[in-house]
Amino acid sequence: MYKYSEIDKKIVANRVKQFKNQVDRRLSGKLTEDEFKPLRLMNGLYLQLHAYMLRVAIPYGELSSKQLRQLAFIADKYDRGYGHFTTRQNIQFNWPKLPDVPEILEELSKVEMHAIQTSGNCIRNISADHLAGLTIEEIEDPRPWCEIIRKWSTFHPEFSFLPRKFKIAVTGCSEDRAAILVHDIGLRLIKDKGDIGFEVFVGGGQGRSPYIAKKIKNFLPKKDLLNYLEAILTTYNQLGRRDNIYKARIKILLNELGIEKFKEFVEENFKRFSNKKLILDKSTIKNIFKFFKLPSLKPGLEKVPEIKNSLFLEWKNQNVLPHKHPNYSIILVSLKSNEKPPGDASSIQMRKLADIADKYSFGEIRVTHEQNLVLPHVENSRVYEIWNELLNINLATPNIGLITDTICCPGMDYCALATARSIPISQKITDHFKNYSHQKEIGDLKIKISGCINACGHHHVGNIGILGLDRKGKEFYQITLGGSAKENASIGQIVGPSFSEKDLMGAIEKIIKVYKKNKIYEKEDFLSVFKRIGIKKFKEKLYDNN
Amino acid sequence: MINIANMAKKLEGHTFLLSANDLKTGKVLFYTSNGWLPELNKAIKIEKKSIEKYEKLLKIDEENCLIVSGRFVELNDSGSIKNLRDKIRSSGLTFKI
Numbered sequence: 001m002y003k004y005s006e007i008d009k010k011i012v013a014n015r016v017k018q019f020k021n022q023v024d025r026r027l028s029g030k031l032t033e034d035e036f037k038p039l040r041l042m043n044g045l046y047l048q049l050h051a052y053m054l055r056v057a058i059p060y061g062e063l064s065s066k067q068l069r070q071l072a073f074i075a076d077k078y079d080r081g082y083g084h085f086t087t088r089q090n091i092q093f094n095w096p097k098l099p100d101v102p103e104i105l106e107e108l109s110k111v112e113m114h115a116i117q118t119s120g121n122c123i124r125n126i127s128a129d130h131l132a133g134l135t136i137e138e139i140e141d142p143r144p145w146c147e148i149i150r151k152w153s154t155f156h157p158e159f160s161f162l163p164r165k166f167k168i169a170v171t172g173c174s175e176d177r178a179a180i181l182v183h184d185i186g187l188r189l190i191k192d193k194g195d196i197g198f199e200v201f202v203g204g205g206q207g208r209s210p211y212i213a214k215k216i217k218n219f220l221p222k223k224d225l226l227n228y229l230e231a232i233l234t235t236y237n238q239l240g241r242r243d244n245i246y247k248a249r250i251k252i253l254l255n256e257l258g259i260e261k262f263k264e265f266v267e268e269n270f271k272r273f274s275n276k277k278l279i280l281d282k283s284t285i286k287n288i289f290k291f292f293k294l295p296s297l298k299p300g301l302e303k304v305p306e307i308k309n310s311l312f313l314e315w316k317n318q319n320v321l322p323h324k325h326p327n328y329s330i331i332l333v334s335l336k337s338n339e340k341p342p343g344d345a346s347s348i349q350m351r352k353l354a355d356i357a358d359k360y361s362f363g364e365i366r367v368t369h370e371q372n373l374v375l376p377h378v379e380n381s382r383v384y385e386i387w388n389e390l391l392n393i394n395l396a397t398p399n400i401g402l403i404t405d406t407i408c409c410p411g412m413d414y415c416a417l418a419t420a421r422s423i424p425i426s427q428k429i430t431d432h433f434k435n436y437s438h439q440k441e442i443g444d445l446k447i448k449i450s451g452c453i454n455a456c457g458h459h460h461v462g463n464i465g466i467l468g469l470d471r472k473g474k475e476f477y478q479i480t481l482g483g484s485a486k487e488n489a490s491i492g493q494i495v496g497p498s499f500s501e502k503d504l505m506g507a508i509e510k511i512i513k514v515y516k517k518n519k520i521y522e523k524e525d526f527l528s529v530f531k532r533i534g535i536k537k538f539k540e541k542l543y544d545n546n
Numbered sequence: 547m548i549n550i551a552n553m554a555k556k557l558e559g560h561t562f563l564l565s566a567n568d569l570k571t572g573k574v575l576f577y578t579s580n581g582w583l584p585e586l587n588k589a590i591k592i593e594k595k596s597i598e599k600y601e602k603l604l605k606i607d608e609e610n611c612l613i614v615s616g617r618f619v620e621l622n623d624s625g626s627i628k629n630l631r632d633k634i635r636s637s638g639l640t641f642k643i
Contacts, residue, residue, distance in 0.1 A: 027570065029611045047615055049635045051572035082643060097571045341641065412631055413639045421634075424641055473629050 001064055001364065002147050002291040004112045011155065012109045015116055019043050020102035027099060042122075043105065044115030048414050051095045055118040056108060060128035060146040060170075061089030061367040065354035068365055070111040072350035078104050083350065085335060085343040087407055087458055088167070089127050089367040090118055094414060116154065121162045123153035123233070129171040129178045130368040133292060134376055136324045139189045140196050142170040142178075144288040145225065148280065152226050159233050163240035164248035166233070167205075174487060179369055181213045181489035182206055182461055184250045185232060192219045202232060202262070203254035206455035210491045211251040216263050222285065224270075226278040231269035239265065294377070295362040300327035301380040312387050314436055315398035320383060323376075329383055331361070333373040333390060334397040334405065338430045341423040342408040343371035352393045360386050370407055370446075372400065402439040403447060403512075404430045407458050411451030411468060412475075418451035420468025420475040425449050425504065432505050442512055444525045448483070461485035463526045464511060465492040466504070477504045481511070481538055482530040493535050496543055510541045557597065559620040559628065563589040564600050565635070566613035574635055575613060577603070582613060586636045591621065 004012070019039070026036040040046075044055040056071070063071075071091060075083050078100045079093040086092055096104060108114055117124055126146040133141040149168060153159065159166070169183040180186025186201035198220040204213030220228050236250045239257070254262045304316060321330040333353065336342050345353070357365050357375055360382055366374035373395075378386055390396040399405045406429055409415070411422030426449055433439055448462030459465030465480035477499050480492030499507045515526050518533050530538075563586075564577035575582040576589035577600070592600055597618065604616040619636070620628045627633045634640060 027611060029609070033608065033614050047567060047572055049631070050574055050638065051567075080643065095572075099570055341643070344643070412634055413641065416631075418631075420630075421640060427641060470630070475630065 001062060002059070002143075002288075008112070009109075012112075012114045012116070015043070015114065016102060016105045016109055019105060023098060023102050038120065040101075041119040042116070043101070044118035045096075045098075045101055046119065047416070048094070048410075049412075049416050050414070052098055052101070053414070054093045054096045054101060054104060054115060055086070056091050056093070056113060056115050057118050057125040058089050058091060058113075058367050059150055060126055060132070060143050061130050061369070062143065063365040063367065064111070065357040065363040065365065067111045067113055068350050068354040068357070070107060070113070072347040072354070074104055074107055075347040075350065081348075082340075082344050082346045084341070084410070085345065085367050085371050085373070087369050087371060087409075087456065088125055089130070089369055090125055091367070092410075094410075119165075120160075121164050121166075122160050123149075123156065123162075123166045123168065126150050126153070127167070127169045127178055127183075127369060129173060129176075130366045130374050131177060131321070131330065131376075132172060132366075133294065134323055134330055135173065137174070138172040138324075139191050140172045141289075141292055142172040142187075142189060143292050144285070145187070145189070145198075146170050147288050147291070148225065148285070149229065152229070152278075156233075158237060162233070162237055163242045164245070164250075166236070166250070168229075176485075176487040176489070177368075179458075179461070179485035179489075180204070181487075182210075182458070182485055183213065185229065186213050187225075190219065195219075195221070197221045198225060200228065200232075203251040204489075205249050205251040206458060206460045207249070208246060208453045208455075209249075209252065210455070210460040211255065212489045212491065213251075214254065214259050216259065216266060223280045224274070225280060227273050228266075228270055230273050230278060231266045234269045234273070235262070235265045294325070295364075297325045297328055297377060298379075302326055304329055304380045304383045307384045309384075311391075311398075312384060314440075315387055315396050316383065318398040318402065318440075319396075319400045323378075325377075327380055329378050329380055331375040331378050331383070331386060331390075332368075332400045333375060333395050334399050335372050335395075336399055336405050336430065337394055337397045338404075338427070338434060339394060341410075342406055342426050345373075349393050349395055352389075353395065356386060356389050359389075370405065372405070398436060399439060401444050401446075403433050403442050403445045404439060405446075406430070407446070407448040407462070409450050409452075409455075409457035411449075411457075415451060415456075417454060418468065419453075419470040420451050420477065422449040422451040422457055422466075422468055425466060425468070425477065425501070428505055429508065432508075442516070442526070443523065444527075446484075447508075458485060459483070460491050461489065462492060463530070464508065467498075469498055471498070475501050477501065479507060479511070479542075481535055482527065484527055488527075495535060496539055507542055511538055514538050514541045557594060557618060557620070559622075560594050561621045561625070562592045562594070562597070562618040563621065563627075564592060564604065564616070565589070565619050565632075566604065566607070566616040569611050569614045576636075582607070591625070592618070 200217035201213035361375040412418035450457035483492030578588040
């Protein structure tokens with residue numbers, strides 16, 4: 001795991017001091033809200049419906065047990081005893097008080113964390129495959145590259161006031177678990193004739209104009225990564241629209257210019273910027289890679305023992321993945337129980353999970369963009385033991401990838417922009433499909449719920465997407481089908497008129513029936529069936545009143 | 547819910563409450579005869595014709611660093627809050643945490 005350099009420490013400490021001064025000036029009236037707002041946003045601080053909200057960066061979703069314990073401490077001391085893990089691998093606190101925020105940032109800095117660039121029109125937290133460094137099929141671990149990008153992008157003087165926010169994701173696998181094709185820039189590590197480099201995708205995004213990213217470079221040598229990113233960001237910074245917030249993302253620029261013209265601009269800038277300063281030499285890369293070595297894993301059992309306990313077996317089959325070291329497993333910890341909103345973890349759970357990570361997984365925890373957690377290195381022989389411990393803190397829900405493993409934005413319960421609630425919808429789905437056998441029978445299915453068109457709940461790329469709308473003061477929900485955020489990324493198709501909150505579960509039930517009826521083999525998943533039969537049969541069933 | 551910048555001319559209803567967030571805590575407050583309080587049932591009901599007076603008051607209290615994000619909350623004919631966002635804002639989360 002990356003450790004802060006002296007420069008990192010200094011940057012973060014200075015920012016805490018600077019923000020304390022800004023908060024003091026705001027509270028004493030020396031700064032108006034209009035003046036203060038951009039400053040607080042640069043530190044991840046929003047004002048929502050009921051309270052302030054602080055978004056804390058978890059770079060590429062990697063946490064140490066020490067950091068998780070500190071997050072639990074902050075949740076207890078400054079918030080309401082819980083935190084919310086987000087779809088960009090960050091954590092949000094929903095109830096901090098403004099005068100406490102500088103102190104919270106100071107507490108975060110003690111464990112090498114901060115809230116810098118978690119909001120505002122800048123390069124946000126770099127996200128990554130949550131299984132980075134853990135799987136056999138991976139070309140290369142993307143985390144060192146995320147760290148290299150993090151260093152380059154933090155307080156980058158030219159990219160602190162971009163036309164709009166900017167999100168970058170990196171994966172090292174052909175299987176995409178980082179949703180790179182719905183990011184402003186998506187990077188995939190690939191091997192070409194023995195050399196490792198990047199495929200570069202640009203212009204993906206969700207919101208009111210969803211786009212799948214387009215490939216603009218087939219193979220970018222590693223040494224050129226920062227120069228090329230600099231070229232893309234400069235093109236965007238120069239040509240991206242600043243007159244209309246809804247047309248300001250790079251996806252709009254790319255689509256207005258056309259991919260060929262956009263590529264020309266980028267290549268021109270790339271030639272202009274190809275200077276020694278940003279070229280990554282081998283020793284720089286090597287030094288960063290040193291932080292991301294596997295811990296010393298020891299020999300042990302080749303398989304997870306088959307304990308005769310049906311609950312354990314259900315969980316093992318759903319939440320445990322093979323590690324690239326044959327004697328270890330990867331544990332996916334679901335934050336989608338029927339007792340809490342998706343992505344929420346209490347301080348008790350965080351603290352206990354930190355202890356579990358220390359005991360079983362070298363003190364390491366990952367956050368997934370699907371709002372779950374990962375214990376990356378668990379000995380096969382100890383999987384049953386860890387399950388028992390997770391069960392005690394209600395973190396052993398066996399539903400990873402199933403219909404109740406929903407992604408969900410905070411919705412109108414928290415967010416001032418939302419037009420409908422999303423958390424209660426997610427809870428209804430969890431309650432409706434609580435029967436585990438039924439969930440298994442349905443199989444892999446991603447439901448993603450957003451409380452407004454800004455799409456923080458990723459509804460466009462849900463196999464079933466649900467978008468909350470305000471229809472004359474009443475909540476309605478529009479359904480899209482066939483979306484995916486994986487390597488086969490696609491934007492869901494709107495199925496038809498929206499449903500009232502009351503009718504929504506019935507509609508989902510009908511969709512599931514059509515899917516089950518049209519499966520031609522047992523393991524055929526929802527997305528495959530949808531692609532094969534199209535939207536028509538679903539529409540007929542949903543809007544047939546007979 | 548109407549932001550202060552757009553206010554009076556955009557208000558459609560007849561009766562409103564004046565609401566804001568506490569600058570320090572972010573807590574939802576309502577304007578009452580005893581100043582800014584969290585109790586919805588103590589909020590003063592404001593007729594549209596008096597809006598300007600309360601706009602000025604809001605501006606002063608924002609400048610005095612008491613509150614932030616001031617707004618008028620529209621009431622329906624039966625005197626309860628009209629839209630869902632304002633209802634959630636005044637009564638809190640609709641699920642258990």
